Amino acid sequence: MSETRFDVLTIGNAIVDIIAKAEDDFLVQENIIKGAMNLIDAERAEHLYEVMGPAIEASGGSAGNTAAGIASLGGKAAFIGKVAEDHLGKVFTHDIRAIGVHFDTEFLVDAEPTARSMIFVTPDGERSMNTYLGACTRLASPDMDADVIAGSKITYFEGYLWDPPEAKAAIREAAKIAHEHERLTSISLSDPFCVDRYRDEFLDLIKGGTVDIVFANDAEAKSLYQTSDLATAINALREDSHLSVVTKGADGCVVVTREKTIEVDAFPLDELVDTTGAGDLFAAGFLHGLTSGREIDDCARLGCLAASEVIQHVGPRPQVSLKQLAEQEGL
Amino acid sequence: MSETRFDVLTIGNAIVDIIAKAEDDFLVQENIIKGAMNLIDAERAEHLYEVMGPAIEASGGSAGNTAAGIASLGGKAAFIGKVAEDHLGKVFTHDIRAIGVHFDTEFLVDAEPTARSMIFVTPDGERSMNTYLGACTRLASPDMDADVIAGSKITYFEGYLWDPPEAKAAIREAAKIAHEHERLTSISLSDPFCVDRYRDEFLDLIKGGTVDIVFANDAEAKSLYQTSDLATAINALREDSHLSVVTKGADGCVVVTREKTIEVDAFPLDELVDTTGAGDLFAAGFLHGLTSGREIDDCARLGCLAASEVIQHVGPRPQVSLKQLAEQEGL
Numbered sequence: 001m002s003e004t005r006f007d008v009l010t011i012g013n014a015i016v017d018i019i020a021k022a023e024d025d026f027l028v029q030e031n032i033i034k035g036a037m038n039l040i041d042a043e044r045a046e047h048l049y050e051v052m053g054p055a056i057e058a059s060g061g062s063a064g065n066t067a068a069g070i071a072s073l074g075g076k077a078a079f080i081g082k083v084a085e086d087h088l089g090k091v092f093t094h095d096i097r098a099i100g101v102h103f104d105t106e107f108l109v110d111a112e113p114t115a116r117s118m119i120f121v122t123p124d125g126e127r128s129m130n131t132y133l134g135a136c137t138r139l140a141s142p143d144m145d146a147d148v149i150a151g152s153k154i155t156y157f158e159g160y161l162w163d164p165p166e167a168k169a170a171i172r173e174a175a176k177i178a179h180e181h182e183r184l185t186s187i188s189l190s191d192p193f194c195v196d197r198y199r200d201e202f203l204d205l206i207k208g209g210t211v212d213i214v215f216a217n218d219a220e221a222k223s224l225y226q227t228s229d230l231a232t233a234i235n236a237l238r239e240d241s242h243l244s245v246v247t248k249g250a251d252g253c254v255v256v257t258r259e260k261t262i263e264v265d266a267f268p269l270d271e272l273v274d275t276t277g278a279g280d281l282f283a284a285g286f287l288h289g290l291t292s293g294r295e296i297d298d299c300a301r302l303g304c305l306a307a308s309e310v311i312q313h314v315g316p317r318p319q320v321s322l323k324q325l326a327e328q329e330g331l
Numbered sequence: 332m333s334e335t336r337f338d339v340l341t342i343g344n345a346i347v348d349i350i351a352k353a354e355d356d357f358l359v360q361e362n363i364i365k366g367a368m369n370l371i372d373a374e375r376a377e378h379l380y381e382v383m384g385p386a387i388e389a390s391g392g393s394a395g396n397t398a399a400g401i402a403s404l405g406g407k408a409a410f411i412g413k414v415a416e417d418h419l420g421k422v423f424t425h426d427i428r429a430i431g432v433h434f435d436t437e438f439l440v441d442a443e444p445t446a447r448s449m450i451f452v453t454p455d456g457e458r459s460m461n462t463y464l465g466a467c468t469r470l471a472s473p474d475m476d477a478d479v480i481a482g483s484k485i486t487y488f489e490g491y492l493w494d495p496p497e498a499k500a501a502i503r504e505a506a507k508i509a510h511e512h513e514r515l516t517s518i519s520l521s522d523p524f525c526v527d528r529y530r531d532e533f534l535d536l537i538k539g540g541t542v543d544i545v546f547a548n549d550a551e552a553k554s555l556y557q558t559s560d561l562a563t564a565i566n567a568l569r570e571d572s573h574l575s576v577v578t579k580g581a582d583g584c585v586v587v588t589r590e591k592t593i594e595v596d597a598f599p600l601d602e603l604v605d606t607t608g609a610g611d612l613f614a615a616g617f618l619h620g621l622t623s624g625r626e627i628d629d630c631a632r633l634g635c636l637a638a639s640e641v642i643q644h645v646g647p648r649p650q651v652s653l654k655q656l657a658e659q660e661g662l
Contacts, residue, residue, distance in 0.1 A: 020429075021650065054399065054426040056646055059387040087418035095385040098351075122427065270601075315387055319352065319645065 001182045007075040007291035008103065011144075012063025012158040013136040014081030014105075015115040016088040017276065017316055019127075020055040022120035027128055033121065035093060037129040037191045039163060040118075045132040048118050057088075058315040059095035060117060062158040062190060065277045065316045068285025069306050071100040072322040075291060078102040078148050082139040088114035089135070092093035099317070105143050108135040125272040127312065133164055140166040144174045150181040153291045154213070156283065159190035162198040165265035175210045186213035188283055196223055206240050213290075214244035215283045221246045234261070245300065247282050247307070249275075256301050264300040267308035277316030281306040285322070302331050332513045335398045336482035337433065338406040338622035341431040342505060343394025343477075343489040344467040345412030345436075346446040346511065347419040348607065348647055350458075351386040353451035356461055363451065368460040368522045370494060371449075376463040379449050380595070388419075389646040390426035391448060393489040393521060396608045396647045400615025400637050402431040405654040406622060409433040410478050413470040419445035420466070430648070436474050439466040456603040462497055471497040484622045487614065490521035493529040506541045517544035519614055520551035527554055537571050544621075545575035546614045552577045565592070568618070576631065578613050578638070580606075586631050595631035598639035608647030612637040633662050 027034050030051065040048065059068075061081060070077040079096055083089035085107040092114060095294060096103045112134040120128045139161070149155055155178045161167040175185045187205060189195050202224060205211050214237065216224065221233040230246070237244040239257050247253045255262040285306035289299030305321050313319050358365050362383065390399075392412060401408040410427055415421035416438040423445060427434045443465040451459045470492070480486055486509045496627040506516045518536060520526050526533060533555060536542050545568065547555065552564040561577070568575040570588050578584045586593040614655065616637035620630030637653050644650055 051427065052425075052429060054390065054429045054648060055422075057422065059385065091386075091388065094380065094383075098383060098385045313645065314650065315645075317385060 002150040004153060005076070006078045006148065006301040007153050008067070008070050008081065008287050009078040009148055009152035009155045010063035010067040010157065011080045011155065011161065011171065013061050013115055013160050013164065014064055014083045014092050015061035015117050015131065015136070016092055017058050017060035017117050017119050018049070018055045019058065019119045019121060019274070019314055021277065022053065022122060024122050027120060027122065032128050032130060033193070034122070034128050035126050036193050037131055040130050040132050040195070042132060045116065048130055052118055056212060057091070058317065059092045060276070060316040061187060062160060062280045063156065064092070064096055065280035066156060066284045067101045068096060068099045069281045069318045069322060070288050071303070072318045073284065073288040073326060074323040075307065077290045078152060080105050080145065080148070082135045082143065083110055083114045084108045084112060084135040086113050088116060093155065102148070103137060104145065108138050111135065111138060115233055119276055121274045121276070121314070125275050126252050127274060127276040137164040139164055139170060141170045141173055141286060144170050144177070146177050149174050149177045152183060154184045154186055154287055156186040156188070156287060158188045159198065159202060162194065162201060165187070168201070172210065184212045185210065185211060186215065186287065187211040188279065189214070189216040189224060192219040192223040195220050199224060203240070212242060214241045214281065216244065217247045217249070219278055220230060245286055245303070247279060252304055253282065253300050255296055260296050264297060264304060267304050269308060269312060274314045275311050277310040278307045279300055280316065281310040281318065298331060302326060305329055333481040335484060336407070337409045337479065338484050339398070339401050339618050340409040340479055340483035341394035341488065342409065342411045342486065342492065342502065344392050344446055344464060344495065345395055345414045345423050346392035346448050346462065346467070346489050348389050348391035348448050348450050349380070349386045350384070350389065350450045350452060350607065350645055351384040352451060353384060353455050356455065358451060361463060362461050364524070365453070365459050366457050368462055368491065368526050371461050371462060371463050374518050376447065376449070379461055383449055385647060387542040388422070389425045389648065391607070391647040392489065393439045393491060393519060393611045395423070396611035397487060397615045397650045398432045398569050399427060399430045400612045400653060401619050403649045403653040404458040404615065404633070404637065404657060406619040406620040409483060410435050411474055411476060413439055413466045413474065414445045415439045415443060415466040417444050419447060423477060433479070435476065438537070442466065442469060450607055452605045452607070452645070456606050458605060458607040468495040470501060472501045472504055475501050475508070480505050480508045481514070483514060485517055486516045487517040487519070487618060487619055489519045490525050490529065490533060493525065493532060494638070499532070503541065505529055515543045516541065517546065518542040519610065519616065520545070520555060523550040523554040526551050529553060530650045534571070543573060545604055546610065547575065548578045548580070548610055556568055567598055576617055576634070578610060584613065584631050585634055586627055591629060593628050595628060595635060598635050600643060602643060604643055605645045606642050608641040609638045611643040611647065612649065629662060633657060636662060
């Protein structure tokens with residue numbers, strides 16, 4: 001095994017979020033699937049920005065948020081993802097480095113701009129994402145830094161990476177490097193529609209042992225096994241994977257291993273403001289717990305705690321030190 | 332009098348805020364005056380961004396925030412200010428138009444970039460601003476749209492406009508146009524250090540009748556009259572101006588006319604998060620009350636209500652409909 005440099009490396013689409021409030025009617029009118037990640041082209045991005053309300057911009061991207069969460073918890077995190085050398089690319093780079101995440105992927109020059117996701121937050125706190133992938137479509141094998149992968153206890157990647165054309169091959173390579181160095185790998189299933197698009201490939205990754213730890217929310221787990229019954233999906237996950245975690249929003253989460261099922265409650269909220277980043281921060285808390293040697297139920301509690309912080313404000317990354325928050329909660 | 336097109340026109344530095352949390356030690360270390368607006372050059376802007384924590388970006392600028400507040404309250408607002416034709420300029424333009432504010436000032440091309448203010452929010456919720464003025468330094472007389480000024484019940488501008496070189500002459504012209512059309516003018520004193528820089532000019536504007544309504548917080552009022560006693564400052568304001576309003580943070584505000592003094596309490600808060608925009612939104616509420624024919628104490632209450640919304644989240648502009656909020660409060 002190589003020297004350990006990082007607790008967790010996350011790999012994903014490097015995105016800046018543009019976040020505005022919207023009514024449910026607006027989503028219907030603009031054909032936006034509520035609660036989902038909708039992929040859009042440059043033209044639709046321009047249109048949606050025109051009809052969008054006043055917004056704030058904040059670095060996002062599922063795996064980027066997870067890396068930021070791990071750093072905020074006091075863990076050593078690294079991130080691989082593609083941005084262009086433009087304003088948003090500089091913002092993304094600044095923010096992820098500023099929280100202490102190692103990020104060294106080469107900038108894309110003279111090609112697509114940095115990815116952005118226009119996120120509409122409805123009064124119920126649900127977010128509906130509209131992502132123009134831009135520079136992310138250029139993430140490829142040469143970006144997989146073997147030293148970083150070999151030096152990370154866990155390499156985690158998002159299912160969303162199956163959308164850009166070359167990333168999935170790169171991820172298979174990354175997983176191979178990780179396993180050659182006796183490291184663990186992990187996937188987030190990202191979105192039920194994403195699972196729909198790549199169900200067979202995701203099942204292959206899980207059953208074939210390319211990924212060791214699976215994160216899914218209840219909708220994604222059900223989509224993966226094409227069932228409307230969560231218990232059925234959980235039993236299937238138990239069969240297919242050594243360790244998986246299913247998040248259930250306000251109902252907390254379920255950790256599933258071959259031997260047992262552990263249910264952990266969600267943390268109480270003052271106010272649900274914006275669910276953006278909930279799953280990403282859950283994964284951050286869980287993986288930080290795992291890489292710092294905590295018991296599995298404390299890993300789940302850390303995940304719920306990190307998720308509870310991020311959904312009580314606008315923006316997909318923690319606004320306070322999660323390390324301090326965890327200490328206050330005795331975690 | 333021309334046909335009324337707008338309730339309030341605001342004129343000010345068009346700025347995008349870059350907001351991060353910071354500890355008090357950091358401010359000391361970086362020589363940032365706490366609670367103040369610190370003017371910085373391009374080189375220092377680069378340095379501060381390097382040492383800044385992860386940030387969010389949101390359109391700001393004092394008078395821009397006030398215009399957004401008036402629109403959110405259901406008033407007709409216009410804004411004049413200078414941005415460049417770059418990413419931040421487009422963001423500023425999008426956000427202010429998206430909330431319904433008329434904004435038509437010509438973009439600056441091939442010159443300084445759009446202004447940005449790096450704002451550090453300390454754990455007490457206080458914000459310390461570091462502003463690179465960029466394109467704002469080019470705001471000048473040709474930008475003063477006489478039709479818009481003549482068609483606005485009140486033209487309001489920020490004291491900060493005395494920093495860029497040509498804006499103050501433009502503002503004097505704007506005030507002249509407003510008064511020729513029997514309209515009112517108003518100034519915000521912006522910042523106690525700004526008052527220090529331009530005390531004589533501000534007193535001249537007030538005493539000479541160039542401005543009809545004065546907004547100040549307690550520190551600015553005391554700085555204007557170089558006194559440590561707020562009552563002394565308030566008495567001087569009463570002598571010099573027909574109508575002025577002094578805000579006192581958690582202690583609410585004082586409306587001062589020749590005949591009377593009205594004290595209004597602040598609205599209760601769940602949590603003070605970030606004071607950025609407090610004074611700007613107070614002015615929005617007060618001016619909206621005034622231009623919609625409300626009693627003076629209700630104007631002050633609207634001001635306090637709008638301020639209370641903006642300081643309970645990160646970012647300098649309202650995140651909910653202030654009109655609905657006001658209706659809920661019976662205002």
